[in-house]
Amino acid sequence: MTVADQVLLSVTMLRPEEKLLLGALRAQGLAARPLLLEDLSAVVAGEAGPAALALIRNLSHREAISVSRRLEHAGVTTLNRAAAIETCNDKGLQALLFARHGIPHPATRHAFSYDQVRARVTELGLPAVVKPVSGSWGRGVTKMANAECVEAWAGGRESADASGKLFPVVVQEYVDKPGHDLRVVVVGRSPVVAIQRVSDDWRTNTHLGAEVRRTEVTPEIEKLCGQVVDVLGPGFYGVDLVEDRATGNLLVLEVNANPEFARSSARHGVDVAGLLAAYVAEQLAAAAL
16 A cells, blocks of 8 residues: 555544545545544654545534644645635635635625624615624524614624624625525536525525525536636535526635535435545546656
8 A cells, every 4th residue: 555545534523425435535446544633643743654635524614724734734635725724714715815816706895893794784785694704504694684684683793792702794795696506516626516506595505495406517607616726726615606686697605615415416416425536536646656
C-alpha cells in the first residue's frame, strides 16, 4: 500500500452520507478510514501512518475549518480546503467574494447593529431577508414583509442578545422565485446533478419539507458553477441557485461545503458518493505520477 492509497474521512459521526462514501472509496481500491476529532492528534503528530488526502465532513463548521487547517499544515491535502470551508461557512464572506468576481448574487449588505438592519432593509426595499452569516437548513432566516416585521425581529432579537454578540447578519434583497430553487452538486469542477427543491413555503429547503425533483444541468448552470469553482477552487460543493421570476435569470444564492446527498440520491438516482470517490482516486493517481 502506498501513501496515495490512504484516505481519511473526517467526521463528527457516520451519517448515511459518510457510510456511502466509505464504501465508494473502498470500492475504488483506496484504504479509507474514518477520522474522529480525538484521532486527529495522532495523525498530525505522524503517529497514525501517512495519508495523502482527507475528506472533511465534520458537522460543525468551526470544527471542519480547524481540522482542515491542521491537516493541511501537517502536509495532508484536504477536500475541501480550509479556505473554501471558511468562505462557505459565512454568507457575508460569500456575498463579498461573489460581488468582487462578478458572480450573479442577490444584493446583500452586512449589518452590525439593529439600526443598521433597519437602514439596510430600507435601502434594499421591502420585502427583504435577514440571515445569520452562519447556519444551515433555513434556521434564523427571516423574511421582512413590512416595517412591523422588522421591528418585531429587532425587538425579539434584542431581548435575547442585547449586547449584539450575534452580529453581523446579512440583509438581502428578496428574490421572488417560481416555487422552487436549485441545488447543484459539484464534484471537482463538474456539476454532476441538479435538483429542484419545490415548496409552497418561501424557504425551499428539504429539511423544511421541500420536494426533490431532478432537472437538467443547463449551460447556464454549468457557467455559474464554473464561476464558483474558479474562486473557491475545485472541491465538493452544494451550489444553491435561485431563479428571479421577474427576469428569468439565475443567481447564486449560496454554496455549501458539506452537502448532504443520501436522501436526494435515492430520489434522483445519481451515485454522488461514487462520483466523489472516483474523483478522489483520480486526484491521488495524478499526484503519484
